[in-house]
Amino acid sequence: MLKKLILLTVSILLLNFGFLWAQEEAPEQGPLTPQSRTNQRSLGDQAFTISAGVILPLFTVLLNDNPATGNPAGVTDMNMKKIGGMGSLTYSFYLSANVKLGLQLAGTFNWDINDNLLYMIPISVKGSYEFHPYSRLTIPVHLALGINMTSWKEEFTVDTLIRPGFGVYFDWNIEWSFGMDFTYWFIPQLSSKDERFDSLANFMDINIGAEYHF
Amino acid sequence: MMIQKILSKISFVLAVLIVLVSVGCTGVGIFAVVAVSEKIDDGLLPEGISARPVVHISPDVTTNNYYFFASGPGLWAIDNTASSQEKYYHWWPISLDGWDGVQSMAVAGNRIFLALYKVSGDDYKVAIRTIDSFVGTSDKKIKDTPGYTTITGAEWILDPNAGGYNTIRLFAPDTVTDDVFVNVMSHSGVYASLDEENQGFTGSDLYTLPNAAINWTSAAAIGDQTQLDGTNGTRYVTSIAGNGAQIRIAATNHMFSSSGGILIDENGTLVSNPDGNPAGSISLATGDYTNTTCTGLTWLSGPGQFIMASTALDNDTLPIFVSTDITGNTWSRVGGTSIDFLTTSFIDVSGEIAGQSDGKQLVLAGTSSYIDGSTSHFGSGYNEIDVTDADPSTWTVNTSWDNYSFALNTNYSVSDLAEATITGMSIPAGGSYLYASTRSEGIWKIDMTTDKPSWTRE
Numbered sequence: 001m002l003k004k005l006i007l008l009t010v011s012i013l014l015l016n017f018g019f020l021w022a023q024e025e026a027p028e029q030g031p032l033t034p035q036s037r038t039n040q041r042s043l044g045d046q047a048f049t050i051s052a053g054v055i056l057p058l059f060t061v062l063l064n065d066n067p068a069t070g071n072p073a074g075v076t077d078m079n080m081k082k083i084g085g086m087g088s089l090t091y092s093f094y095l096s097a098n099v100k101l102g103l104q105l106a107g108t109f110n111w112d113i114n115d116n117l118l119y120m121i122p123i124s125v126k127g128s129y130e131f132h133p134y135s136r137l138t139i140p141v142h143l144a145l146g147i148n149m150t151s152w153k154e155e156f157t158v159d160t161l162i163r164p165g166f167g168v169y170f171d172w173n174i175e176w177s178f179g180m181d182f183t184y185w186f187i188p189q190l191s192s193k194d195e196r197f198d199s200l201a202n203f204m205d206i207n208i209g210a211e212y213h214f
Numbered sequence: 215m216m217i218q219k220i221l222s223k224i225s226f227v228l229a230v231l232i233v234l235v236s237v238g239c240t241g242v243g244i245f246a247v248v249a250v251s252e253k254i255d256d257g258l259l260p261e262g263i264s265a266r267p268v269v270h271i272s273p274d275v276t277t278n279n280y281y282f283f284a285s286g287p288g289l290w291a292i293d294n295t296a297s298s299q300e301k302y303y304h305w306w307p308i309s310l311d312g313w314d315g316v317q318s319m320a321v322a323g324n325r326i327f328l329a330l331y332k333v334s335g336d337d338y339k340v341a342i343r344t345i346d347s348f349v350g351t352s353d354k355k356i357k358d359t360p361g362y363t364t365i366t367g368a369e370w371i372l373d374p375n376a377g378g379y380n381t382i383r384l385f386a387p388d389t390v391t392d393d394v395f396v397n398v399m400s401h402s403g404v405y406a407s408l409d410e411e412n413q414g415f416t417g418s419d420l421y422t423l424p425n426a427a428i429n430w431t432s433a434a435a436i437g438d439q440t441q442l443d444g445t446n447g448t449r450y451v452t453s454i455a456g457n458g459a460q461i462r463i464a465a466t467n468h469m470f471s472s473s474g475g476i477l478i479d480e481n482g483t484l485v486s487n488p489d490g491n492p493a494g495s496i497s498l499a500t501g502d503y504t505n506t507t508c509t510g511l512t513w514l515s516g517p518g519q520f521i522m523a524s525t526a527l528d529n530d531t532l533p534i535f536v537s538t539d540i541t542g543n544t545w546s547r548v549g550g551t552s553i554d555f556l557t558t559s560f561i562d563v564s565g566e567i568a569g570q571s572d573g574k575q576l577v578l579a580g581t582s583s584y585i586d587g588s589t590s591h592f593g594s595g596y597n598e599i600d601v602t603d604a605d606p607s608t609w610t611v612n613t614s615w616d617n618y619s620f621a622l623n624t625n626y627s628v629s630d631l632a633e634a635t636i637t638g639m640s641i642p643a644g645g646s647y648l649y650a651s652t653r654s655e656g657i658w659k660i661d662m663t664t665d666k667p668s669w670t671r672e
Contacts, residue, residue, distance in 0.1 A: 060249040069624045071250045079248050112248045114628045153633065154594070155242045189243050194616055197243025 041130070045094040046214050047102070051181065053207030055086040055108045055120075061200040063190075078201070080118065084110025086205050090126060102126045104144060108205070112152070122148040122161050138169040138177060148187050162186040169211065177211040242616055251628040257656055257671030258304040259290075265651035266319055267638030270294075273324035277348045281642050282308075282326060283651060284316035289328075291358065292672075293350055294642075305657075305672060308350075309359040311343070320384035323392035323425045325363075329382035338405035340382050342368035342396065342423075342430075365423070367430030370398065378402045378416065387456035387513075388480075392425035395463075396433060397442075397451040412468060417444040420451060420463070420482065438482030441465065441494070449474065453511035455520055455542075456480075462520055462542040466507035470584075472526035475507040477542070488544050496535055496545045504528055508535065509558055514577055516564035517601045521548075521577065523557035525584075532556050534579065534599070536606040548599065550611035555597060558582040561639040563620065563648065564601050566662035572619035575602045579611065580636030580650070593635030593653065595626070621660055625668035631658045 057078035065073050085108065092102030108120040124146025131139040148161035163186070169179030185203035259265075265283045272278040279295045288307050296303040310316070313330035317340055320327045326345040331338065347361035370380035383397040398421065401414040420442055421433040440446040442465060449465040456462070462485065467474035476494035477485040484494030491503035498504065504524075511522040520537040534548040534557055551557075557579045564575035577599040583592050598612045598620060612618065615627050626632055634652035641648050646663040649672075657672040 060245050062246055062249065066246075066250060069250045069622065076249050078245070079251055112251060112628065113253045114251065114630075116628060118244070118248065150244050152244045152248065153628075155244050155247075157242065157244055187245070189245050194243070197246040197616070199243055199246035199249065201245035 040132075041094045041097055041100070041213070043094055043096060045100075047090075047092045047094075047100065047211050048214070049090040049092070049102075049209050049211040050088075051090070051207040051209035052085075052087045053181075053205060055084045055110065055185075055203055055205040056082065057084070057110065058202040058204055060202070063198040063200065064196050066196040079113045081111045081113075084108055084118075086207060088207065092126070092128070098130045098132070100128050100130065100140075102128070104146075116153050118150065118152040120148055120150050122146055122163070124161055124163060126163075136171040138167075138171055138179070140167045140169065140181075142166065142181075142183075144183075148185075150187075150189075157189065159187050159189045165205075167209070169209075175213050177213070179209060179211075181205075181207045181209060183207070247616075247624065247627060250624045252622070252625045252668060254625065254629050254669070254671060259656045259672050261656075262654050263656050264653045265290075265637065265657050266316070267640040267651050268642050268649035268657060269319070269321040269326060269640065270642035271321060271324045271326055271345070272643065273347055278643075280348050280350060281649075282345070282348075283657065284319045284328070287315040289316060289360075291348065291350060291360075307357060308348075309357040311359060311362045313341075313343075318382055318384040320386040320394055322386035322388075322394050325425060327384050327386070327394050327423075329384055333405065336372070336374075336404060338372040338379055340370050340380060341365075342382065342384075363428060365427060365430055368396075368423075368433070369430075372405055374404070378414070379405045383451060385451065385454040387454040387461055389456060390458055394423045394425065395451070395454050396421045396423050399450045412450065415448065415450065415467075417448045418442045418450040422480070436480060436482040438478075441476060441478055441482060441484065447474070447476070449476065452507065452509040452525075453522065455511045455513040455522075457513045457515075457518075457520070457540070457542070460541050462511060464508045464511045464522055469507055469509070470526045472504075472506045472528060475505045475524075475526070477508075485543055488539070497543075498545065498547055506533075510560055510580075512560040512562075514560070514562040514564070514601070516562045516575065517577070517604070517606065519606050521560050521599075523560075523579070525556060525558070527553065527586075534611060536609060538606050546607040548606075548609045548611055550613065552613065553586065554591060555579075555594060555611075555613055556582045556584045556591065557597070559636055559638050561641070561648065563662060566648075567665060568660070568662040568667050569598075569620040571665045573602070574598075574600050574619045576620055577601050578620065578639060578648075580639055582635045582637075583653075592633065595629075595632040595634060596636055596639075596650070622666045622668050629658070629669050629671075630655045631669055631671075 057080040059075050060078050062073050088106035090102045090104040092100045094100045104124050104126045106122045110118050124144035126144040128140040128142040144163040146161050148159050150157050163183050165183030167181035169177040171177045183205045187201040190198050265285050268283045280291050281294050282291050290305045291308045292305045314332045317331045318329040328343050331340040342365040344363045345360040372379040381399045385395040399418040400416045403414045420436045423433045442449045449467050452464045454463045461480035463478045486493050487497045489497045489500045491497045495503040506524040506526045506528045508522040520542040523534045531551050533551050535545045538544050538546045559580035561578050569576045578596045580596050581594045634655040637651045639650045648660050650658045658669045660669045661667045
């Protein structure tokens, strides 16, 4: 557990330093640079995104054989409902015309096969690179790193979370964008007291979002 | 500069969050447990039903086929000889013969003793009846009526002039005589509810009723009622157990009292304490005793000891006590108990195959919900007590279900049983199935003749 904490903290600090360096490399994208496109952003711009959608359990990788249950190590069904619900709030700011960094708070719910509710609350730092193929179309490719709090029955765990994904957004005007995000969830759950229950959980979410730029 | 400040804040907030939330981890690999968990069917009993222990009597070959349980306002039966695949294999309500509900229930010999109550307006009465036979019919639209026998004179009616009413608690600890112990509790005021068992409690009397009795005149008050009737204390009986030679009775003035609990024998005499501590107290060592309220008093035939649990805090825990001398005179505190678990029932499964694959002989301890001041604690299924070591003073309670040995963890841990208040556990007819009755979560059954069996919901 201690190693995980140190790893996460160091990762966050590295992100911090990396983007400070990026700040010096893009002076031409200042806040006073005239816009020529609806989706043209620049250093210092900020955005707030609210999203809602579904989360799809994909598969679980059991890392060890479990003689007690007869389950071998390997890929297995997640034993959850096919679709759960999800919502998120993201605050971002632009480091350059194409790069933004944000903090995302999300929440999901789903049920296991015995109708026990399973909640997940991830908190992550989300970095995005935005392609702008057209003046009113933005395609963000993003990677979120953070922690995922999971609650099920009386159990509660905190794990690392890696969420790569992409989206497609239509820029309605300078302030508002609407679109969809497709994100993969990778949750290594390696801290259980019993190593028979160490696993890698895999989800995907599909969300529609509204993003306000200011 | 602004960005640098924001990044620093994000880093700081995340680092703090990581540390804070990690502290609350329970250490269970949730996704793996869910992935390997079993699907548990909902069962056929109505949702939300609360049940008392499943019982069985065998006065004749027909009645022998049936199991019974009481659910407060109802009495239920099942034809246990029907295959679980058959349409007749389900519980159905049977007649209470005009009574409104079951206040208490005990099985002794081949009779089911029931304290049945009836409420009508301001009128209230309670009476003792027995079920001596039962024949079920295939037409479940009509409630089958068991063969009820009236215990003449065993009836208590609300008497406003006397300023109170009575409630009845039945116990069947004597496996030698099959006599039934009847605790008649007196209450002041008007009958209101069964929710508070000691509401307006003013004292009680304890009687033994011969198993074959058909008249209350056969009942005999125990020799010394003074610890119960207000003379030397105002108490009622929480539980009784017998080992064939001794009978131990736990009584208290209040369910959560840490000072009013006592142990008496079948004559009402305070149980002597070999450590020189006060008679009737629970002895932990010389000069170290407690009068905490205890319940769930049970004789464990496998290990050959009595066991019971405190309903009141003692040194910030809700301890479980086990006798160390077979007789129930000297007691030891079982290790591993905590404030999180109020234990109210026990069952000895030490001789069963289930659990032994881990090399353990077990006693299961059913838990109950309770309120500690302003904090609500929920029921948490059962805990396991490893009784493999013959020395009871070494026993400890295992409260971590991921290390349980009795049932398949991927079944038990995902079941509603694991979060339920267990009202009682029984092995009807000495069979191979253990039944766990719960509050609001119905009845659960498990086959103890197999290794790592699964619980199923009735």
